Amino acid sequence: xxxxxxxxxxxxxxxxxxxxxxxxxxxxxxxxxxxxxxxxxxxxxxxxxxxxxxxxxxxxxxxxxxxxxxxxxxxxxxxxxxxxxxxxxxxxxxxxxxxxxxxxxxxxxxxxxxxxxxxxxxxxxxxxxxxxxxxxxxxxxxxxxxxxxxxxxx
Numbered sequence: 533x534x535x536x537x538x539x540x541x542x543x544x545x546x547x548x549x550x551x552x553x554x555x556x557x558x559x560x561x562x563x564x565x566x567x568x569x570x571x572x573x574x575x576x577x578x579x580x581x582x583x584x585x586x587x588x589x590x591x592x593x594x595x596x597x598x599x600x601x602x603x604x605x606x607x608x609x610x611x612x613x614x615x616x617x618x619x620x621x622x623x624x625x626x627x628x629x630x631x632x633x634x635x636x637x638x639x640x641x642x643x644x645x646x647x648x649x650x651x652x653x654x655x656x657x658x659x660x661x662x663x664x665x666x667x668x669x670x671x672x673x674x675x676x677x678x679x680x681x682x683x684x685x686x
Contacts, residue, residue, distance in 0.1 A: 589638060592630040595657070598679040599638050602655045605672065605681040606642040613651035614644060617658030631657060648684075656680045 579587065589596040606612060614635050616628040625633070635655075636644050648654050648664040656664075661671055661682045668682040 585638065589634045592625075592634060594627075594630055594634055595677060595679065596638075597676055598657065598674055599635065601674040601676075601679060602635070602681060603639055603642075605655075606639060606653060608641045610642040610652045611645045611650060612639065612642050612653040612655055613646075613648040613664075614639075615648065615654065615656040615659045615661070615664060627657070652684055654680075654682050654684060 586596045589599060602612075602614075612635075614632055616631040619627045632644065642653070645651050648661075648666045651666075654661045654664060654666065654668060656679070658678045659680075661668055661680045667685040669685050671680055671682040673680050
């Protein structure tokens with residue numbers, strides 16, 4: 533019985549020590565975190581709601597106007613595949629990854645899928661969508677570059 537009480541007390545002491553360390557760590561980092569968050573707010577607070585939504589794409593040098601074209605062709609609940617020509621930037625993630633990340637939220641409420649055969653709509657950047665091996669309806673090309681949209685034929 534004494535061993536059970538000692539074990540219980542030791543466990544409680546260990547949990548309390550872990551809590552104290554976690555709180556101390558959080559308090560130590562609070563000023564830096566607060567400064568960073570304040571800087572982010574002052575950097576972006578002047579932007580309109582539209583500019584704030586576009587900023588992640590703009591920051592990654594993505595063609596936000598092409599994503600607006602894509603969004604105009606999608607309906608709520610559409611499943612879309614975004615194919616982007618491979619390539620990279622001087623720093624950061626490659627174009628394909630940046631495009632998929634940005635598209636996941638910018639093209640909502642449509643849902644991104646990982647393969648063209650799972651999609652209702654195929655969107656491509658620098659790739660002819662007919663080369664993806666799925667049956668497509670009419671292919672629409674954005675006038676501002678090599679950006680394409682096509683609905684899958686089922």
